[in-house]
Amino acid sequence: IAGITQAPTSQILAAGRRMTLRCTQDMRHNAMYWYRQDLGLGLRLIHYSNTAGTTGKGEVPDGYSVSRANTDDFPLTLASAVPSQTSVYFCASSEAGTSNTGELFFGEGSRLTVL
Amino acid sequence: GQNIDQPTEMTATEGAIVQINCTYQTSGFNGLFWYQQHAGEAPTFLSYNVLDGLEEKGRFSSFLSRSKGYSYLLLKELQMKDSASYLCAVMDSNYQLIWGAGTKLIIKP
Numbered sequence: 001i002a003g004i005t006q007a008p009t010s011q012i013l014a015a016g017r018r019m020t021l022r023c024t025q026d027m028r029h030n031a032m033y034w035y036r037q038d039l040g041l042g043l044r045l046i047h048y049s050n051t052a053g054t055t056g057k058g059e060v061p062d063g064y065s066v067s068r069a070n071t072d073d074f075p076l077t078l079a080s081a082v083p084s085q086t087s088v089y090f091c092a093s094s095e096a097g098t099s100n101t102g103e104l105f106f107g108e109g110s111r112l113t114v115l
Numbered sequence: 116g117q118n119i120d121q122p123t124e125m126t127a128t129e130g131a132i133v134q135i136n137c138t139y140q141t142s143g144f145n146g147l148f149w150y151q152q153h154a155g156e157a158p159t160f161l162s163y164n165v166l167d168g169l170e171e172k173g174r175f176s177s178f179l180s181r182s183k184g185y186s187y188l189l190l191k192e193l194q195m196k197d198s199a200s201y202l203c204a205v206m207d208s209n210y211q212l213i214w215g216a217g218t219k220l221i222i223k224p
Contacts, residue, residue: 106157
């Protein structure tokens with residue numbers, strides 16, 4: 001089934017550790033995004049990529065980095081995790097870039113707890 | 116600043132109609148989206164409005180008034196499976212999506 005796959009689905013992590021959340025899509029979408037979702041807040045954009053080889057910062061990029069070596073993969077790395085990064089992380093994709101007014105397709109989410 | 120407001124929670128009865136409102140204040144406007152998110156799951160696309168008026172799609176309809184900075188999602192013939200959070204999002208002049216915190220809809224038998 002075509003779509004977006006995220007891994008891991010859930011992780012408990014000690015503060016200060018490095019963590020990479022993986023995201024792979026098989027829809028050949030150009031644009032990919034990482035969001036975090038916290039209770040009582042709307043989805044907040046961390047980083048995005050309009051096409052392979054390019055990335056950009058979203059609303060809350062500090063403490064996170066991304067890479068886009070190819071069309072399908074868009075990993076999110078926390079270099080040194082802190083408790084405030086406890087959240088549910090969603091990867092998403094869309095056919096075009098950030099000027100796209102079409103729908104976003106979301107992965108199932110990665111629940112990260114930093115202790 | 117940019118702001119999307121929607122009620123935190125609503126309750127409705129199976130078979131009834133419910134209207135979920137969304138008001139927004141953004142830097143420019145390039146469309147408004149509604150997404151559905153079941154607990155513990157990913158958001159899924161419901162509708163997109165860029166022009167004023169009503170867009171109907173089965174049991175769901177979405178309305179937009181750009182002059183009032185207002186939209187609503189109308190759900191008819193409510194079913195238990197419609198229990199979910201409904202997210203309103205506006206695309207601003209920079210094509211950045213601004214998300215509301217979501218409205219949790221509880222359907223009672």
